[in-house]
Amino acid sequence: MSDRIVLHVDFDYFxxxxxxxxxxxxRTKPVSVxxxxxxxxxxxxxxxxxxxxxxYGVKSGMPIKFAKSRLKQISDxxxxxxxxxxxxxxxxxxMEIMKNHADVFEYVGRDEAYLDVTKRTQNNFKNAGHLAQQIKxxxxxxxxxxxxxxxxxxxxVSKIASNHKKPDGLTMIEPQNxxxxxxxxxxxxxxxxxxxTEEKLREIxxxxxxxxxxxxxFTLNKMFGRKISLYIYNAARGIDEEPVAEKQPTIQYSRIVTLKKDSTELDFLAxxxxxICADVYETAVKNKKMFKSVGIQFIQSDLTGKTKSKMLKNPTLSLEELKKTAHQLLEEALIDQTLGVRRLGVKISELSDLQGQSSLTNFF
Structure with a gap:
């Protein structure tokens, strides 16, 4: 897996x-989306x-009113x-442009993707640098x-490198470097x-x-557990054997709303x-899809997120099952909830087509 050349393309302030x-x-003005x-x-x-x-200190996730206060002296x-x-x-x-330059293309999100270009560059980093510039x-x-x-x-390493000289950067790191x-x-x-995680590491x-x-x-294991520790240990050494792989987009139906007030009260949130469950359910019925996974999402008063989900035993298209599972997840999530919930959402995933007798049985 070490004989590869991988590109990570990341759009600037997309x-x-x-x-x-x-x-x-x-282009000459401070712009916030x-x-x-x-x-x-x-x-x-x-x-x-x-x-x-x-x-001026404006960044993603910042409340709009804070951003406006930082730019209040800037008329444009x-x-x-x-x-x-x-x-x-x-x-x-x-993405179409990138696909045409890749042996294997992996879509990550609207603004980033991985490209395995090993074959078309003949595993030559000089060729890869030229190819990256062509894409840009x-x-x-x-x-x-x-x-x-x-x-x-x-x-x-490619993902870290793509962030190294933003904006409009090109950073090439050969294995020996x-x-x-x-x-x-x-x-x-x-x-x-x-x-x-950063704060825990800073403490030592x-x-x-x-x-x-x-x-x-072993020290990392005690701090973070086995899985996360292995990732951190390897990442610090630039070790990553995960291949670039074409991935089907995750299909799910979801709905999230802003609440009238920030709250941790079960009755109010319920x-x-x-x-929300009724809206998501209506979408599933319209598309003739059963679901096997139910999840809820919080956007908290400090704008951080929190999610909780559950996999059902069988696919279903039951509104009662959806409401029951979502309510159970809500109760569990609120046990240690200290911050007020600002936005609340529900999603269903692991979708399958509604067809045949077994599906109709689940439906009713």
């Missing part, structure tokens, strides 16, 4: 850049901001509602968008290491990846949960 394509006059909530006014959060807005600051159908159209065009040029010429590309022998490239980086540069004076490498796997 949603805001899409808006700049639609209106080039925005917002997800407004149902509460009206400036209630909601920033989806993404361009680099001009970021200079722009706040736009998110237009996801438009962003998806732009993304599809860019074609996307810039045809879509008017910039992206950053990381090139290495595996997915994790992997450890020296990673050494001075922060532990938080490893994908998947969030604030909680581990701030850089080089320092992290000095810790043995009343909204009933309506």
């Amino acid at each position: 949603y805001a850049q899409c808006e700049e394509i639609r209106n080039p006059n925005l 917002c997800i407004f909530s149902d509460r009206g006014g400036d209630s909601g959060a920033i989806a993404t901001a361009n680099y001009i807005a970021r200079k 600051a722009v706040f736009l509602p998110a237009d996801f159908p438009y962003y998806s159209d732009i993304s599809e065009k860019a 040029n074609q996307i810039r010429n045809e879509i008017k968008m910039t992206c950053s590309v990381g090139v290495s022998s595996n997915k994790i 992997t450890e020296s490239f990673l050494a001075p980086l922060k532990v938080s540069d490893i994908p998947g290491i969030g604030k909680v 004076n581990l701030n850089t990846i080089e320092e992290l490498r000095k810790v043995d796997i 009343s909204s949960l009933e309506e």
Whole structure:
């Protein structure tokens, strides 16, 4: 698995850049793309901001009112509602360009993808660098968008590399340079290491990846458990054997609403949960799909997320089963809930077609 060349392509400030394509006059202004909530006014959060807005401290996930306060002295600051159908159209065009340059293409999200280019580059990093630049040029010429590309022998190092020289960067890390490239980086540069994990590592004076490498796997096991520890241990050394693989998009039906107030009260949340379940159920019926997995989602008062899900024994299309399972998950999630719930959602997945006698039995 070490004889590979993998590209990670990551679009710079994707949603805001899409808006700049639609209106080039925005390129010189601080632009923030917002997800407004149902509460009206400036209630909601920033989806993404361009680099001009970021200079003033605006960042993804920040409440819109906080972002506006940071830009209140900037008369030409722009706040736009998110237009996801438009962003998806732009993304599809860019992904088609990437697919045409890949041996194997793995879609990750609207703004990122992995490409295995080992065969077409003859496993030559110089050729891979040229190919990465070709992809960047074609996307810039045809879509008017910039992206950053990381090139290495595996997915994790390429992902770290793509973030190294943003925006509009190209970073190539050959295998013999992997450890020296990673050494001075922060532990938080490893994908998947969030604030909680970073703080635990900082408590024992581990701030850089080089320092992290000095810790043995047994110490990490005690701190994080076996699975996470193995990932951290390997990532710090640039080890990742996961192949680039074409993946079918995960199909699920979901609905999330903004509540009238932040709350941790079961009765209040349960009343909204009933309506959300009914909406999701209606979508499943319309598409003639049974579901086997039920999940709930919280967006908390600090805008962090929390999810909980359950796999059912058999696929079903029963509204009562959906409500019962969602309510059970809600009760379990609230046991240790301290932050108020701002938004509440329900999703169903593991979908299958509604057909045949057994399906009708489950339905009724």
